[in-house]
Amino acid sequence: MDKLKQVFGGDTRQFGMIFALVALILFFQWWTGGLTLKADNVINIFQGNAYILVLAIGMVLVIIAGHIDLSVGSVAAAVGISVAMAIRDWSLPWPVAILFGLGVGALIGAWQGFWVAYVGIPAFIVTLAGMLIFRGLNQYIGKSNTVPVPEGFQKIGAGYLPEVGPNTDYNNLTLLLGFAIVAAIIFGTFRTRRNQAKIGATVEPMLVTLLRLGLISAAILAAMALMASGRPGTSMPLSGIILAVLVIIYGFISTRTVVGRHIYAVGGNRHAAELSGVKTKKIDFLVMMNMSMLAALAGMMFVARSTSSGPFDGVGWELDAIAAVFIGGAAVSGGVGTVVGSMIGGLVMAVLNNGLQLKGIGADMTQIIKGLVLLTAVAFDVFQKSQGRPSLIGRLMRNKPQDVAAPAQTDLGREAPVDQVVRTES
Amino acid sequence: MADPDVILEMRDISKSFPGVKALQHVNFTVKRGEVHAICGENGAGKSTLMKVLSGVWPHGTYEGDIYYNGDLCTFKDIRASEHAGIVIIHQELALIPELSIAENMFIGNENAKSGVIDWVATNNKARELLARVGLREDPETPIKNIGVGKQQLVEIAKALNKDVQLLILDEPTAALNEEDSRHLLDLIRGLRSKGITCVIISHKLNEIEAIANSITIIRDGQTVETLDVDAGGVNEDRIIKGMVGRSLESRFPDHTPKIGEKFFEISGWTVQHPQVPDRLVCKNSSFFVRQGEIVGFAGLMGAGRTELMRSIFGHSYGNFVSGSMVLDGKPVKLDSVSKAIEAGIGYVTEDRKVLGLNLLDSVKTTTVSAELTKIASRLGVVDRHAEFVAAEDYRKQLRTKTPSVEYGVSKLSGGNQQKVVLAKWLFTDPELLILDEPTRGIDVGAKYEIYGIIQRLAESGKGVIVVSSELPELLGLSDRIYTICEGAITGCLDKREANQESLMRLMTTTTAKSA
Numbered sequence: 001m002d003k004l005k006q007v008f009g010g011d012t013r014q015f016g017m018i019f020a021l022v023a024l025i026l027f028f029q030w031w032t033g034g035l036t037l038k039a040d041n042v043i044n045i046f047q048g049n050a051y052i053l054v055l056a057i058g059m060v061l062v063i064i065a066g067h068i069d070l071s072v073g074s075v076a077a078a079v080g081i082s083v084a085m086a087i088r089d090w091s092l093p094w095p096v097a098i099l100f101g102l103g104v105g106a107l108i109g110a111w112q113g114f115w116v117a118y119v120g121i122p123a124f125i126v127t128l129a130g131m132l133i134f135r136g137l138n139q140y141i142g143k144s145n146t147v148p149v150p151e152g153f154q155k156i157g158a159g160y161l162p163e164v165g166p167n168t169d170y171n172n173l174t175l176l177l178g179f180a181i182v183a184a185i186i187f188g189t190f191r192t193r194r195n196q197a198k199i200g201a202t203v204e205p206m207l208v209t210l211l212r213l214g215l216i217s218a219a220i221l222a223a224m225a226l227m228a229s230g231r232p233g234t235s236m237p238l239s240g241i242i243l244a245v246l247v248i249i250y251g252f253i254s255t256r257t258v259v260g261r262h263i264y265a266v267g268g269n270r271h272a273a274e275l276s277g278v279k280t281k282k283i284d285f286l287v288m289m290n291m292s293m294l295a296a297l298a299g300m301m302f303v304a305r306s307t308s309s310g311p312f313d314g315v316g317w318e319l320d321a322i323a324a325v326f327i328g329g330a331a332v333s334g335g336v337g338t339v340v341g342s343m344i345g346g347l348v349m350a351v352l353n354n355g356l357q358l359k360g361i362g363a364d365m366t367q368i369i370k371g372l373v374l375l376t377a378v379a380f381d382v383f384q385k386s387q388g389r390p391s392l393i394g395r396l397m398r399n400k401p402q403d404v405a406a407p408a409q410t411d412l413g414r415e416a417p418v419d420q421v422v423r424t425e426s
Numbered sequence: 427m428a429d430p431d432v433i434l435e436m437r438d439i440s441k442s443f444p445g446v447k448a449l450q451h452v453n454f455t456v457k458r459g460e461v462h463a464i465c466g467e468n469g470a471g472k473s474t475l476m477k478v479l480s481g482v483w484p485h486g487t488y489e490g491d492i493y494y495n496g497d498l499c500t501f502k503d504i505r506a507s508e509h510a511g512i513v514i515i516h517q518e519l520a521l522i523p524e525l526s527i528a529e530n531m532f533i534g535n536e537n538a539k540s541g542v543i544d545w546v547a548t549n550n551k552a553r554e555l556l557a558r559v560g561l562r563e564d565p566e567t568p569i570k571n572i573g574v575g576k577q578q579l580v581e582i583a584k585a586l587n588k589d590v591q592l593l594i595l596d597e598p599t600a601a602l603n604e605e606d607s608r609h610l611l612d613l614i615r616g617l618r619s620k621g622i623t624c625v626i627i628s629h630k631l632n633e634i635e636a637i638a639n640s641i642t643i644i645r646d647g648q649t650v651e652t653l654d655v656d657a658g659g660v661n662e663d664r665i666i667k668g669m670v671g672r673s674l675e676s677r678f679p680d681h682t683p684k685i686g687e688k689f690f691e692i693s694g695w696t697v698q699h700p701q702v703p704d705r706l707v708c709k710n711s712s713f714f715v716r717q718g719e720i721v722g723f724a725g726l727m728g729a730g731r732t733e734l735m736r737s738i739f740g741h742s743y744g745n746f747v748s749g750s751m752v753l754d755g756k757p758v759k760l761d762s763v764s765k766a767i768e769a770g771i772g773y774v775t776e777d778r779k780v781l782g783l784n785l786l787d788s789v790k791t792t793t794v795s796a797e798l799t800k801i802a803s804r805l806g807v808v809d810r811h812a813e814f815v816a817a818e819d820y821r822k823q824l825r826t827k828t829p830s831v832e833y834g835v836s837k838l839s840g841g842n843q844q845k846v847v848l849a850k851w852l853f854t855d856p857e858l859l860i861l862d863e864p865t866r867g868i869d870v871g872a873k874y875e876i877y878g879i880i881q882r883l884a885e886s887g888k889g890v891i892v893v894s895s896e897l898p899e900l901l902g903l904s905d906r907i908y909t910i911c912e913g914a915i916t917g918c919l920d921k922r923e924a925n926q927e928s929l930m931r932l933m934t935t936t937t938a939k940s941a
Contacts, residue, residue, distance in 0.1 A: 199814050202830065258798045258806040265795060268784035275742060275775055275782075276796040276850070277764040335786045 021348055028355030035358050036351070039230035042223070043237055047158070047305065049350040050239035051076070051298035053343055055321035056328075057250050058287075058294035060342040063325050064254075065287045066267040066334030067116060067123035071130030072321060073314035075292050076299025077138040079104050083300055084147035084309040094153040098300060105296025108134065109289030117284035126288075131318070139311045148308040157304025159238040170228040171235030178224030182217045189213055239301050246294075251339045263287060267334030323370070324349055327377045348373070429496075433458040433592060433623050434479075439490035441478055448474045449488070449647045456592070456640075461614060461624045463638035465631070465665055467895070471647040472627050476594050480514040481507040494592075511591035515581045517600055521569045528552035528565035531584045555583040559613055575606025582613065593617065594625045599633060600728050611637050629726040631662045631934050643668040662934070663927070670897060670926035678902040679874065681881040685905060686717030690858050690889055695749035697737045707733040707744050709914040715858060715889040720880065722904030723893040724929050730913035731893045732776055735860050739773040740766035753857075767796060772856035774847055776863040776893070778840075782847045785836040789828050790817040792835050792846050797854040820849035824879060841872025848879060858889040865899060877903060897926045909933050 028036040035041060055072050062069050083101040086092045092100060108130075115126040161173040168175075189209060196203045227236050254260040265273040266283045274280050298317070303309040328345025330337030349370060356366045436454040440447070449471045456462045464472045478488050481501030492499045494510060501507040504514075521530050528549050537548040552565035561579045563572060569580065578598055585593055595614075599607040607630075614624050614637060628634050634641060641660065643650040650668050653660045691714035699705040707730050715721050725731045736743035738751070740763035751758050753769055760766040766773075775781035783792060794801055794813050801812040817831040826845040828838055835846055844864065851859055861880065865873040880903065884890050894900050900907055907924050909917045909932035917932035 195811055199811055199818075252807075256808055256810070258802045258808060261791065261795065261798055261808065264786070265784055268786040269780075271781045272775075272784050275736075275739070275763060275773065277740075277762075277767040279762075279764060335784065 018344060021344055021351065024348060024351050024355075028351060028358070032355060032358045036355055037226065039226050040234070041354065041358070042226050043160075043230055043234055045347075045350050045354050046227075046240040046243075047237040048354075049346065050237070050243045051157075051301045051305075052317060052320045052324065052350070053243050053346045054246060054294055054298040054301065055317060056324040056342040056346045057246055057339055058291035059318075059321040060325045060328065060330055060337045060339055061250070061254065061263055061287045062123070062291050063322075063330045063332075064267045064334060064337045065263050065283060066270070067284065067287065068322065069112075069123060069127045069288065069291045069295075070318045071112065071127040071134055072291065072295040072298070073317035074131045074134035074138065075105065075108050075295040076302065076314040076317060077309075077311075078108070078134040078141070078299075079296040080299040080303040080309040080313050081138045081142040081147060081311075083153075084149050084303060085141060087149060087153065088147060094150055097153065098156070101296050101300045102293055105293040105299075106289060108296070109292030110285075112292060113285035113288035116288050117281040123288065138313070142309065142311060144311045146308045146310040149303055153300075154304045154307055155238055156242065157239055157301040157306070160234050161236045161238070161241070163232060163235075170225065171230070172228075174224050174228035174236040177236060177241075178221050178228075181224075182220055185216060185220075186213055239305070242297075242301070247339060247343055254339055259283075259286070264335060267336075269335070320349065321346075323374045327374060345377075431457050432493075433495060435493040436475070436479065437491045437493070439475065439478055439488055439492075441474055441483060441488040447647055449478070452490075452644065452647070452649050454642055454649065455652070456623060456625060459618060459621050459623055460639035461618055461626060461637050463634040463641045464625065464627045464644060465629075465634065465641055465669055466644035467669055467897070470644045470669075472644055473596060474647075475644065476514060476596060476625070476627065479507070480504055480512055480594065482514075508588055511589055512594070513585035513588055513590040513592070514594040515578070515585065515596065515598065517597040519574075519577050519581055521577055521580065523570035524568060526566045526568055527556070527563060527572070527580055530569050530580060531555065531565075531587060535587070551587070552583075555586055556580075558586055559583045560609070560616075573606070575602045575609065578602065578606075578610060579613070582617075590622060592623045592625065594627075596627045597629065597728075598626065599628065599630060607633065629728075629934065631665050634665070635660070635662060641665060645669060662931075666927055666930045666934075670930055679878040679881060681885070683720070683905050684718045684885060684887070686719075686887060688714050688716045689754050690715040691752045692738060693750055695734065695737070695751075696747040697733065697744040697749075698747055700744050703745065706747075707913050708737060708749075709912075711749075711910075711913075711915045713908050713915060713918070715891060717887050717889060718884050719905050720884050720890045720892060720903055722900035722907035723891060723910060724897060724900050724907055725893075725910035725933055727895065729910045729933070731910050732862055733913070734910065735773060735862055735891065735893060738766075739763065739771060739860060742773075767854055767856075770855070770857035772796070772851035772854050772859045774851055774859070774861045774864060776866065778843055778847050783835055783843060786834070788832050788834055789821065789826065789838070789846050790814060790831040793817040793820055793831070793849045793853055796850050800853070816853060817849075820852060824849055824852075825875065839868075839872075841868040841876075844868055844872070844876060845879075848876070852879075852883070856888065858891065859883060860891040860893070862893045863895065864892065865894070865896070873899075897929055900929070901926065911935055 025036060055076075059069060059072070079101045082104050083097050086100055087094060087097045112123075112126050112130050115121045116123045161171060161177070163171060163173075165172040193203055193209065224236070254263065262273070262278045262283050265276065265278050266280050270280055299314060302313060306313075324346035325337060325342045326332070326345070327348055328337065328341035328343070330342065352370060352373060353366060356369065432455055434454075434456040436452065439449055439452045439454070441449040452471070452475060454464075454475065464475070466472050474483075477483050479492060481504050484502045485500035492501075494512070499507075499510065501510070507514075522533070525533070531552050532548055537544050537551065549565045556563060556565065556579075559579045559582050561576055561583065563576065569577060572580075582593070598610055602610065611633060614626070617624060626634070626638065635655070638655050641653040641655060643653070643665065645668070653664065653668070691712075693712040695708050695711040696706060697708040699707050711734055713721070723731050723735075733743050737746060741761045742763050746761070751760065758769060760769055760771070779785065784795070787795065790813060794808075794816055798808060799806075801816060802808045814831065820826070821828065821831055824845045826838075826849070827842050828846075835843055838846065848864075864880070865876055868876070880890055880892065892900065892903055894903075901921075901924060904924075905921050907919050907921075907929060908915050909919070909929055911933055916935050919928060919932070
């Protein structure tokens, strides 16, 4: 029984949240009579939400650092129109246009980062201003018109892995990708186990590892097989691959690099970080700038999918991205959150959206339900914390394994009042 | 019992917090119409006593009885004590900067009819009260536009409005310059002549000597004695003797200092307050540290010890004005924390929960957080293997009690949290480690271990600076002790010539003199 707990909880607590996502998927699968897990629908969910998930990657870093970014939708729209116009009017080849778009995103990010980090204006205000400025810029540049983009460019939003090799009724590349991912995960897990054993850290039981690996592998292979079985020509969407690559890169940056640690440090305790030599302003600047670059990418992916850039692209995206991050276990006060958690939070919203749509439920009810889900998820988190119990979602999403089983071992309450006594004398 | 000359009698007051006895059987009697001072070291229990009196700690949370005007009092909150005419003015003024003088004076006590404030009556009443404290300011001036000294007067005027009989002032002159202090003391004399009794907590012994009729000395949560100033024979020396009369009871591990060459020196160090440019928090300070030496810094709260140390540590406090720093014979300019760390300076902050720790972190991530680059590749990828090894190494070295290095620091006890903070700085391998109140709020056993860690660091040839409010700790630990008063270094005593009396004298002297 304990072992089973370890498989789902134990060290990698992402599993708890994944569990909620799986339950949601199964519920809709049953409610929609099997429509949810049809190949086309799964592909559609990925393709239709990839850009929100890209935003959520940047947003979680911003929120971990203790800020917020309300301008992402407008930035995405401003970059989208700039790229579409650059391709049409300056005949920029589309790969160059993508680089151009990222450059514009970086410039916008530097602008916002400057105000937040070096002038010290709260990000809420800076990006609220940015929301207006860049929405206006989108309509000014495009004269409120819709500008189409060429077919090559559309690939990054609407493309799929091509059909190659023998006819197997499946998309071969998608299948291969699935096998490659599973192999990489298995290899990585065993390497970590070997390292842990070498340095004398606690290693989880082999049975737990094997069970968990089995579950992950089965889920990934099933998802890939599902997408590979779509209509010929449709399979794993390219936007999904872009997203996966970003998740891997940013997941690595946030947990394994000096910059990542510094982002958590700044959000967790800015003063302590500063007095530990962290260049807090530089971190603020970087997360804001990075957010706008990812917003630029999301904007281009959306334009590619909808084949043109319009004046109302990206309206309300910031709210979807922020909701995904908080459902994914981030804390409003900063310092807590994970990239993978935000992806799951985003997928919860996406599946919810999609399932309600499949049932023909109107936009009115959909919004009400989504709002309630966000509120419930965070309220549950807050409730858990106020009860003195470790926050469930926070606990589930913390990448760092922590011993939650024995919180009473050291005397937590004992020291605090002593400090208080001393402080009263100051 | 109803002696009409006694306004307040606190009998046998005891108050404990989990793990510590803040007050033990304290007796405190105040005569009607006198100025009564309370003296004691930092942490002696002065403020706790006043909080018991004013109802911050309500009846039932302490033992003992309070008699006020002959009646037994059971205040359940501050409003109840204020209603009885007891008003406390805290050191940190409780004023709202954006509101006007009058608004601040009547906050929570508005001059209103069915919720609508009568501004004419309010401002008139405010003007009248301000006149009584000798403050000529328009009541509609925003409070942030007047100086701290005048703000203090506003607080007193506010108290007068509540028909105060017993006014308690907690360190009223700590933030004031000499002229404002003099004015405030004159005002207190004036209140006394009008029959208002004052209790004043202060570290400035010369002021106490000048104004108080009686002095009660508190040490380690117990009343030591009450001195009658009017009867004569009381001077600063007498007060100091009462305040520090404790023996060196804390034990220290054996340690033979091996003091080498001078390797760190600052001179003419001058720093402005970050918000108030004309206030200097460090005044032309100079000192040096030798290899293997433990240098103590003594000073009362607010003397500028922390400000000086943080300013040395990469200019992390205030606006640097002038001064030079020499490290290993070379002049250096360390204007950021990362440069200071790189140059080999570490700083263990005084308030570990606010400034020292990210409470969301684990023991492991905290240990390496001040010098991540040491365990990261050139591209900035953290080597988790090296991280774990380093954290384990320091856990064993410092004997930190934690289930594992993956454990969250928020769940450790104060002593073990402090060890993790120490580990974080030892990990940076500093040449000079500054420790600000390294044993505050931790128990005796952990203190002993931390003293041992500090001594071992010095034995390995590093320089150590210890800032502490506990004089016995400084005397037991340091090879040399500097004293600071009001931002200036007022003396430097060798271990042999230092004792609590000589230190306390230098800590309360405003003009520098060599000892």
